[in-house]
Amino acid sequence: xxxxxxxxxxxxxxxxxxxxxxxxxxxxxxxxxxxxxxxxxxxxxxxxxxxxxxxxxxxxxxxxxxxxxxxxxxxxxxxxxxxxxxxxxxxxxxxxxxxxxxxxxxxxxxxxxxxxxxxxxxxxxxxxxxxxxxxxxxxxxxxxxxxxxxxxxxxxxxxxxxxxxxxxxxxxxxxxxxxxxxxxxxxxxxxxxxxxxxxxxxxxxxxxxxxxxxxxxxxxxxxxxxxxxxxxxxxxxxxxxxxxxxxxxxxxxxxxxxxxxxxxxxxxxxxxxxxxxxxxxxxxxxxxxxxxxxxxxxxxxxxxxxxxxxxxxxxxxx
Ligand SMILES: [Zn+2]
Numbered sequence: 498x499x500x501x502x503x504x505x506x507x508x509x510x511x512x513x514x515x516x517x518x519x520x521x522x523x524x525x526x527x528x529x530x531x532x533x534x535x536x537x538x539x540x541x542x543x544x545x546x547x548x549x550x551x552x553x554x555x556x557x558x559x560x561x562x563x564x565x566x567x568x569x570x571x572x573x574x575x576x577x578x579x580x581x582x583x584x585x586x587x588x589x590x591x592x593x594x595x596x597x598x599x600x601x602x603x604x605x606x607x608x609x610x611x612x613x614x615x616x617x618x619x620x621x622x623x624x625x626x627x628x629x630x631x632x633x634x635x636x637x638x639x640x641x642x643x644x645x646x647x648x649x650x651x652x653x654x655x656x657x658x659x660x661x662x663x664x665x666x667x668x669x670x671x672x673x674x675x676x677x678x679x680x681x682x683x684x685x686x687x688x689x690x691x692x693x694x695x696x697x698x699x700x701x702x703x704x705x706x707x708x709x710x711x712x713x714x715x716x717x718x719x720x721x722x723x724x725x726x727x728x729x730x731x732x733x734x735x736x737x738x739x740x741x742x743x744x745x746x747x748x749x750x751x752x753x754x755x756x757x758x759x760x761x762x763x764x765x766x767x768x769x770x771x772x773x774x775x776x777x778x779x780x781x782x783x784x785x786x787x788x789x790x791x792x793x794x795x796x797x798x799x800x801x802x803x804x805x806x807x808x809x810x811x812x813x814x815x
Contacts, residue, residue, distance in 0.1 A: 501555060503548055503564035503603070504801035506610065506793075507531065507540065509584035509637065513793075514547045516555045517801035521621045523794070525554045537591040545600045563604040563807040565800025566597065567613035569640070574655025577607045583673040584637070606803045610634075612658055613799030614754050614789070615642025616649050620802045622790040623752045630750045631742055632789070633660055633735070635757035638673075639681040643746065660742070661685070665734045683734040686710035686757055693727040714760040725763070732764030736771025743776040743784050754789035761788065 501524055505514040508531060515526040527547050532539045544566070552560060570582040570593075577594020594605040608616070615624075615632035624630035628647055634640035641660025643650040650657045661681035662674050669678025670691070682688050689710050697704050700723065706712075716724035739751060753761060761768075765786075772781055789795060 499558060499560040499562075501559050502561050502801050502804035503551060504797045504804060505544055505547070505564065505566045506613075506796045506800075507544070507566060507568040507585070508610070509569060512540075512543060512547070513797060514544070514551060515794075515797050515801070516551050516560065517798065517805075519805060521798050521801065523797075524559075525551050527551060531585070533585075533587070535587055537588045537593070538596065540585070540588065541593075541596050541600050544597060548601055548603075561804070561807075562602075563606065563804040564597075564601060565606045565608065565613075565802075565804035566594075567608050567610040567796035567800045568593070569610045569638075570607075571656050571659065572607055572609060574607075574651055575653075577605060580656070581674070604804075604807055606800060606807060608800050608803060609640070609642070609655070609658070610796045611640025611660075612642040612649050612651065613797075613803075614640070614791075614795035615644055615658075615752070615799065616802055617791050617795035617797070617799035618752050618754065618789050619644045619647070619649075621798055622795060623787050624750050627750045629746065629748045630752060631660070631739075631746060631748045632752040632754055633739070634755035635684060635686070635735075635753060636755035637686050639679075639685045640755070643748075645746070660738065663738050663741070665737055680734055680738050684731045684738075689713055689727045689731050689757075692730055693723055696723045696726055710757060710760075714763060717763040728760075728763040729767050731757075732767030733771055735764070736768035737775065739768065739786075740772045740775035740781070743772065743780045747780040748784050750785045750787060752787055752789050754791075754795060758788050 501516040512531045513528040516524040570579045578592040594607040598605045618624045630644045632642040639661030641658045643658045662679045666678030670682040672679040713724045
């Protein structure tokens with residue numbers, strides 16, 4: 498019986514896979530660009546090829562019969578089918594876990610990527626030994642994962658923890674989820690660029706070259722007033738949501754993950770100011786606000802943990 502599990506992170510841009518041991522050690526890893534096609538089986542086939550590569554590298558006997566897959570999806574945890582995948586429309590409504598299981602002959606544990614990151618950070622990262630943690634992933638969008646009493650909060654449908662879709666402006670910018678004014682439309686990389694563009698137009702200014710969150714971060718550090726204001730708004734809306742979450746969940750820790758968390762020096766003061774103004778004093782004092790520690794590996798390690806917890810009893814019958 499093998500001691501390694503396969504773990505994959507299916508992103509909108511990159512597809513990564515690793516063989517992971519019982520303590521989270523990564524024995525082998527492969528990556529490729531996420532294939533974009535109308536046919537969801539193209540993604541299933543790519544994952545199959547990568548699993549074969551890893552099997553060849555580490556030896557099939559060292560692998561258990563389970564694979565964890567983190568994906569940017571709202572899914573039905575009861576049957577592993579995808580309810581909504583805004584960045585991977587090909588797998589909308591697709592029975593992803595079922596088809597992948599058939600293809601690979603393995604048990605497939607599909608998990609929302611932000612929940613997977615929360616599980617990873619709780620296992621081996623910033624939230625180690627923490628009972629109650631909220632993980633907010635600030636990337637292209639805003640993801641959320643909640644650990645309560647050491648366990649991930651999923652809800653009966655598997656859709657719990659969608660912090661990015663908490664409404665902060667009732668009549669605000671339309672969101673990919675179908676609602677308006679969600680946090681994701683104000684506190685993500687995509688949002689900070691849109692807001693900076695809007696401010697540039699309002700002030701009748703021009704911006705040299707393409708605008709990205711990274712360039713805006715550099716501009717904010719250099720004192721550009723538009724970039725500073727775009728990040729202040731990001732921090733403002735994030736603080737409003739974190740204050741509400743502190744009041745509702747009473748967490749020991751809030752972990753900020755994702756690419757934007759690396760630049761938190763340009764928005765965290767505003768976030769903390771909003772928390773101080775709005776949250777109940779006692780839980781706000783308790784909740785430690787920290788940056789994630791596992792970087793890009795949080796999701797892979799999170800689903801590896803789930804796969805390691807899955808009994809190695811062969812294939813699903815259904
Ligand atoms: Zn939304």
